[in-house]
Amino acid sequence: MTTIVAIANEKGGVAKTTTALSLGAALVENGQETLLVDMDPQANLTLALGIQPSQTRRSVADLLLGNSSTLGVSRETGIPGLDIIPASGEMLLVERFLYVRQHYEHLLRRALSKSNMYSIIILDCPPSLGALTINALTAAQLLIIPTQCEFFSAHSLREMLDLIRNIRQRTNPSLRYRVLITMLGRTRVHRTLQEQIRSAFGNAVFETAIENDTKLRECPVVGKPITQYAPESRAAMQYRALAQELEEYVHQA
Amino acid sequence: MTTIVAIANEKGGVAKTTTALSLGAALVENGQETLLVDMDPQANLTLALGIQPSQTRRSVADLLLGNSSTLGVSRETGIPGLDIIPASGEMLLVERFLYVRQHYEHLLRRALSKSNMYSIIILDCPPSLGALTINALTAAQLLIIPTQCEFFSAHSLREMLDLIRNIRQRTNPSLRYRVLITMLGRTRVHRTLQEQIRSAFGNAVFETAIENDTKLRECPVVGKPITQYAPESRAAMQYRALAQELEEYVHQA
Ligand SMILES: Nc1ncnc2c1ncn2[C@@H]1O[C@H](COP(=O)(O)OP(=O)(O)OP(=O)(O)O)[C@@H](O)[C@H]1O
Numbered sequence: 001m002t003t004i005v006a007i008a009n010e011k012g013g014v015a016k017t018t019t020a021l022s023l024g025a026a027l028v029e030n031g032q033e034t035l036l037v038d039m040d041p042q043a044n045l046t047l048a049l050g051i052q053p054s055q056t057r058r059s060v061a062d063l064l065l066g067n068s069s070t071l072g073v074s075r076e077t078g079i080p081g082l083d084i085i086p087a088s089g090e091m092l093l094v095e096r097f098l099y100v101r102q103h104y105e106h107l108l109r110r111a112l113s114k115s116n117m118y119s120i121i122i123l124d125c126p127p128s129l130g131a132l133t134i135n136a137l138t139a140a141q142l143l144i145i146p147t148q149c150e151f152f153s154a155h156s157l158r159e160m161l162d163l164i165r166n167i168r169q170r171t172n173p174s175l176r177y178r179v180l181i182t183m184l185g186r187t188r189v190h191r192t193l194q195e196q197i198r199s200a201f202g203n204a205v206f207e208t209a210i211e212n213d214t215k216l217r218e219c220p221v222v223g224k225p226i227t228q229y230a231p232e233s234r235a236a237m238q239y240r241a242l243a244q245e246l247e248e249y250v251h252q253a
Numbered sequence: 254m255t256t257i258v259a260i261a262n263e264k265g266g267v268a269k270t271t272t273a274l275s276l277g278a279a280l281v282e283n284g285q286e287t288l289l290v291d292m293d294p295q296a297n298l299t300l301a302l303g304i305q306p307s308q309t310r311r312s313v314a315d316l317l318l319g320n321s322s323t324l325g326v327s328r329e330t331g332i333p334g335l336d337i338i339p340a341s342g343e344m345l346l347v348e349r350f351l352y353v354r355q356h357y358e359h360l361l362r363r364a365l366s367k368s369n370m371y372s373i374i375i376l377d378c379p380p381s382l383g384a385l386t387i388n389a390l391t392a393a394q395l396l397i398i399p400t401q402c403e404f405f406s407a408h409s410l411r412e413m414l415d416l417i418r419n420i421r422q423r424t425n426p427s428l429r430y431r432v433l434i435t436m437l438g439r440t441r442v443h444r445t446l447q448e449q450i451r452s453a454f455g456n457a458v459f460e461t462a463i464e465n466d467t468k469l470r471e472c473p474v475v476g477k478p479i480t481q482y483a484p485e486s487r488a489a490m491q492y493r494a495l496a497q498e499l500e501e502y503v504h505q506a
Pocket residue numbers: 011012013014015016017018019040044125126127182183184210211212213214216217218235263264265266380403404405406
């Protein structure tokens with residue numbers, strides 16, 4: 001049984017891509033066959049693995065348009081057990097044309113349902129609530145919402161809850177969510193807002209919080225996840241703890 | 254003569270909104286009648302001024318759909334000389350329907366050209382390259398690209414240059430741009446990438462760089478720009494220096 005996890009937040013720069021890559025790499029260390037899917041036209045997840053989006057022959061666009069299967073578009077990342085379906089430049093155009101297709105929200109769910117090679121599939125979403133993110137939320141059983149403990153980010157949590165309600169009514173009744181605190185610093189704002197988020201959302205917030213760690217800014221430069229670039233770092237340990245929590249959640253669900 | 258400045262970058266979380274608000278507030282201190290336009294469905298600029306997007310009667314959506322004029326949708330912010338056209342929840346839907354209209358890219362430019370009450374208009378864009386951002390780039394004489402000195406952000410600069418070339422060919426031949434370094438820390442990654450960006454882009458980069466300052470994370474909570482919340486802070490000084498540089502650029506252009 002494959003678990004599909006979407007990582008989304010309309011707010012930009014909250015560590016969606018960093019979480020998709022780090023979590024994927026930590027899950028693979030635990031023996032989970034994992035597929036990453038880069039749903040973002042920016043193609044940051046693709047780039048962070050040293051893959052040039054302009055040179056990929058196949059991408060998520062082919063999957064959504066039905067030109068190819070999951071097997072046909074996925075490729076190795078160089079990390080055993082971790083595959084990726086890369087993004088490409090044409091995704092911006094594809095998103096505009098998805099809207100005119102009937103039941104466009106289900107295109108990704110249908111394409112991914114045909115493959116059972118992976119135990120976990122992680123979808124990295126763009127910072128917007130367009131057709132690409134809606135496809136990801138329709139396909140997923142779990143939505144992880146990375147959130148900074150800051151004013152704009154905390155506000156976007158409310159918007160994301162509205163979207164989840166909407167998706168549950170229209171295309172995916174069993175969608176569940178978890179909030180992940182990211183880029184946590186030691187300032188007063190961060191401490192106060194973390195308390196507010198944890199008391200407002202209760203156990204819908206992962207116990208693991210990811211703190212600020214400049215090593216996470218360095219790894220995309222070398223095209224490696226944190227678990228390989230700095231395996232003993234605080235960030236690597238925290239993402240491993242998150243992988244552990246996710247696996248427990250999946251077993252209980 | 255009104256100068257229209259767009260603040261855009263596909264990369265999320267690079268301080269687009271923070272720059273729109275802080276720069277607007279600093280320009281007003283110098284006596285420039287300034288209008289802020291919140292082009293982002295997230296409505297962060299609207300929120301940062303203490304305005305609830307769900308309670309605004311009129312918004313950018315009305316301007317784009319031609320239901321009202323600039324005068325009809327703009328409102329005071331409580332800061333003398335600084336007005337805003339707020340965002341609203343319906344902008345996500347409006348963006349989808351813009352594409353079907355002929356010459357949809359010019360809607361904002363036409364609407365703003367009818368008003369000459371302001372010396373500077375600042376457009377805060379969402380972290381995507383859809384119809385809203387394209388409208389902003391078509392209307393603007395200058396594009397400011399806030400950039401963090403980090404891998405993903407540096408990559409998005411290249412994408413933005415492609416977009417500028419495209420916009421110049423199709424809808425706005427005289428669009429110019431300037432790169433603004435934001436959220437600058439003291440890490441090795443930040444130092445190295447700042448040098449690379451400055452040597453790659455030369456004098457297209459503002460001399461003023463905006464450093465990390467936690468006071469900028471605190472001001473949206475109280476609904477005030479940095480020049481009022483912490484007028485002596487490093488961030489307030491740096492955004493005042495930026496306002497100065499922008500005014501010199503506008504006079505030379
Ligand atoms: N815990 C952390 N500590 C320090 N830096 C971090 C951390 N997490 C992410 N970053 C850095 O912050 C920046 C933003 O992260 P990232 O690009 O993953 O966010 P995102 O939500 O995917 O952005 P977008 O909205 O553009 O897709 C990146 O430069 C990344 O390296």
